[in-house]
Every structure is written in C-alpha cells, then in structure tokens.
Amino acid sequence: MTPFDSREFRRALGAFPTGVTVITTCDAGGKPYGVTANSFSSVSLDPPLILWSQSTTSSSYPAFRDCDRFVVNILADHQVHVSNQFAKSGADKFREVPVTAGLGGVPVIDDCAAHLECVKVAAYPGGDHVVYLGQVEKIFRSGHHSLAFGDGKYLRTYAHDLGEVGSQTGAAGLDSLKAQRMALAALPDICERIGQRTVGIAVWGNQGATIIGWEPSTHPVSPYLQAGVVVSLTQSATGIAFAAFMPPGQTQAAIDEELQARVRSGQPDTGQFAQRVAETLHHGLARAVGAAASPRHQVKVNAFSAPVYDASGNMVLAISTTCEAERLAPDWDGPVPAALREAARELSLRLGYPAGASLLAG
Missing domain, CATH: 3.30.450.40 (GAF domain)
Structure with missing residues (x-):
C-alpha cells in the first residue's frame, strides 16, 4: 500500500461532492439532538432503506446509538447557516431553527429540500464511525435546490446537461x-x-x-x-x-x-x-x-x-x-x-x- 495520511485522504474524498444533511433525533426524555452529515446514501428502494454514518466521538453519539427513530433533513441551498449551526458542538443547535414534530416526536427542520423520516433498523461498526441503517416511513420533497459540499466548501447545484429544456x-x-x-x-x-x-x-x-x-x-x-x-x-x-x-x-x-x-x-x-x-x-x-x-x-x-x-x-x-x-x-x-x-x-x-x-x- 502507498502510505497516505488523514489529510490526504480527506482531500481525495473532497473530490466527490455530496449533498448536505442534518440528522435529527430525540432521546427517551424528548430532548432533541442534531448533527450535520454528508455521509448519507440510499441503499434500497424495496424496502426503502438509507444509511448514514456518525463519529463515535460525537457528543450526540449516545443519543443516536440509543434512539429508535431519526430524520434525514436534506438541506436546501439557502440553509448554509443551518449546516454550520448543527456542525458545531456544545451550542443550542436548534436555536432560531424552525422545526415541526415528526413521527415519534423527532424534529423535522422546516423549509428543507427534502426530509426522510426513518426507523432505525441496524447499526454497524466502521472504524471510528458507526453506520446506521434506516427504513424510510415518510418522505417530503420541496421545490428548493439542494445544498452541496465538496473540496471543503459549500456549492450550488445546477444541471450539467439541459437535455430538451432549450427546445421547450x-x-x-x-x-x-x-x-x-x-x-x-x-x-x-x-x-x-x-x-x-x-x-x-x-x-x-x-x-x-x-x-x-x-x-x-x-x-x-x-x-x-x-x-x-x-x-x-x-x-x-x-x-x-x-x-x-x-x-x-x-x-x-x-x-x-x-x-x-x-x-x-x-x-x-x-x-x-x-x-x-x-x-x-x-x-x-x-x-x-x-x-x-x-x-x-x-x-x-x-x-x-x-x-x-x-x-x-x-x-x-x-x-x-x-x-x-x-x-x-x-x-x-x-x-x-x-x-x-x-x-x-x-x-x-x-x-x-x-x-x-x-x-x-x-
């Protein structure tokens, strides 16, 4: 194997732009938790399964480890401030972020590009992260464009191939x-x-x-x-x-x-x-x-x-x-x-x- 350090690995991964999500849940006492994550992916259409991963050193890890449900809030391109707020630790992450109670009382962030309400079906160890598998039970898609992230910065998305749009x-x-x-x-x-x-x-x-x-x-x-x-x-x-x-x-x-x-x-x-x-x-x-x-x-x-x-x-x-x-x-x-x-x-x-x-x- 050619040796490389974590910084080089992170830079290489940055060549793969992703969407930006905030994953939310609540503990047994109803306290809400949320964390910014771009480690989100679809797994299966039938049944509808998705996955995301979280660092085991995250302060919200115990809440997600023990929760039964979570919501994947796919951020819109006007929600950079929401991403930044939930990426920080120790702060009141939900401050001035409008939410609605979803299934099981889990907070759903308003005005996102989309959100997926999930029941957690499995968790798998993955090095310094844990991979959560969720089955989607309820979905919503707005008309907003999605926020993207790549090479260490936020990006806007736009169509690469316009297809027949011009002729229309x-x-x-x-x-x-x-x-x-x-x-x-x-x-x-x-x-x-x-x-x-x-x-x-x-x-x-x-x-x-x-x-x-x-x-x-x-x-x-x-x-x-x-x-x-x-x-x-x-x-x-x-x-x-x-x-x-x-x-x-x-x-x-x-x-x-x-x-x-x-x-x-x-x-x-x-x-x-x-x-x-x-x-x-x-x-x-x-x-x-x-x-x-x-x-x-x-x-x-x-x-x-x-x-x-x-x-x-x-x-x-x-x-x-x-x-x-x-x-x-x-x-x-x-x-x-x-x-x-x-x-x-x-x-x-x-x-x-x-x-x-x-x-x-x-």
Missing part, C-alpha cells in the same frame, strides 16, 4: 431568468478556475449593463462589490462586451447617450471606444486596463468580460472578472482571459448554443 422554451431558447440562475450557480467554480479572482454576472437591464451578482474570491478586489450597479458601456469591460456582442438596436441609443455625456463633461471620446469594440470582436471578449485607481474599488484594476449566448444566438449575459492590476496581467491571451472565455463557452453550450457555431459575434 420556443425560438428564443432558454429564458433569461434560467440563464441567470445557471450562471450564478456556476460562479464559485468559475472563480476557482480563473485563480481565485473576483468574478461577476451582468445582464442587459432597463438602464443598461447591470451587475446582478459577484463571487468575491478569497482575495476580494475591494469591499465595494454590489449587485444592481449599472456599468459604463464605453469604459468598463462588462459594458464594452454588451456594446460589441449585443445587436446595435438594443444598445446604440444608450451608447450614444453616454458618448454625448462625455462630450458635455469635456472628456470626448477620440476613437478609443471604437477601437475597444474592434479589439473585443477580434478576441471574443472585452478588456479594460486600469490606468488609474477605479472610482468604485479605489485601487487600480484590470478586467475582462466574456459574452454568454442562448440557443438562438442571443447574448443573454456577460461573465466578468476584475482584479487588482498587479494580480491580473492585461495580456489578451493570458491564462485568466482564456479560462474566462472557456467558462462562457461552456455556459453557452449548456444554454443550447450550437456547438459548432462561432462565439465571436452575437
């Missing part, structure tokens, strides 16, 4: 709301792929190119990241991406208004915008190089932005990354813009954009 929405392809949800769910992975740099999503709104979400990374570009910000169409990488890749009929009036405002302020554009659009069309993504400190972030930043298309070839959103200039080289063909362009391409394909079509024109 008509000629316009997948609607904008679904595209936004998919892109927002992918942000943590995109942030990781581009080297832990701040990444955001923007859509075309009533006022122009509008940021709807950020993934700030482990080194946020600044504390001033906000959703709802309308960005410049002529100066920002995100805005230039929309100016270049959306049909002119949708953007030209806003572009003209911004250029005219620059003239009125004594800072007329002298051809830089047209050059930026031409470069953007050539490279398949937009770029903004910070010559001075950003008024919003108060540091000098560089940025790139790549378009995402739907099944009909319409640009539905932009993925953008912005970072301190010293951490993000302005090279068009650097690893960060290449990874951002690839992430946008993959999202476009998930939205039904034809695999063989060029992504350089909207």
